[in-house]
Amino acid sequence: GEGGNFCSGGDVHDIIGPLVKMGMPELLKFTRMTGDLVKAMRHCPQPIIAAVDGVSVGAGAIIAMSSDLRYATPDAKTAFLFNRVGLAGCDMGACAILPRIIGQGRASELLFFGRTMSAEEGLAWGFFNAVVPAEKLEEHAMAMARRLAAGPTFANGVTKNQLNMEWDMSLDTAIEAEAQAQAICMKTNDFRRAYDAFVAKEKPVFGGD
The missing domain is CATH 3.90.226.10 (2-enoyl-CoA Hydratase; Chain A, domain 1)
Structure with missing residues (x-):
């Protein structure tokens, strides 16, 4: 504009x-x-x-x-x-x-x-x-x-994808889709970084992977 x-x-x-x-x-x-x-x-x-x-x-x-x-x-x-x-x-x-x-x-x-x-x-x-x-x-x-940009960008992309996909899903289907999506996010390095930072009482620095 x-x-x-x-x-x-x-x-x-x-x-x-x-x-x-x-x-x-x-x-x-x-x-x-x-x-x-x-x-x-x-x-x-x-x-x-x-x-x-x-x-x-x-x-x-x-x-x-x-x-x-x-x-x-x-x-x-x-x-x-x-x-x-x-x-x-x-x-x-x-x-x-x-x-x-x-x-x-x-x-x-x-x-x-x-x-x-x-x-x-x-x-x-x-x-x-x-x-x-x-x-x-x-x-x-x-x-x-x-x-x-400083957040868990892979996970944010998953969130956006689910927000789009779940428009026409039943509740049961949506919950299953989110279970699978969250399980994938739990295998990312960002999830490990967040856990390690929490244990060390530090702020996590995400890498988007």
């Missing part, structure tokens, strides 16, 4: 304009391509942090939504405004992901009306993990990124 804004989505003339001239095969190729971005973000093993200031609308709102952690300034304005341009709210996984973050009713309101969600609402609804002053946003996001 530039000028104090996160992302304003697709350019009206460069992206949206040509869409009205496309045939169905071209349109489907385009919509699948945009969805590939969300797939890549969710399949990326590293947690993704969005630092949202100012406008975050359309595809910009989707990018924030698809991140693992979201931090914002009081001026953040988020809108899934597809409805306002005659399109459905089911864009790039919004109908699958957004209700899981803020709830079905709140997601329905944002997707049916395309209205703006304020930073205050986003924090109260669980969309934003924290709201910080604009001058502190980058510093805060980078501090969280450093904490993640």
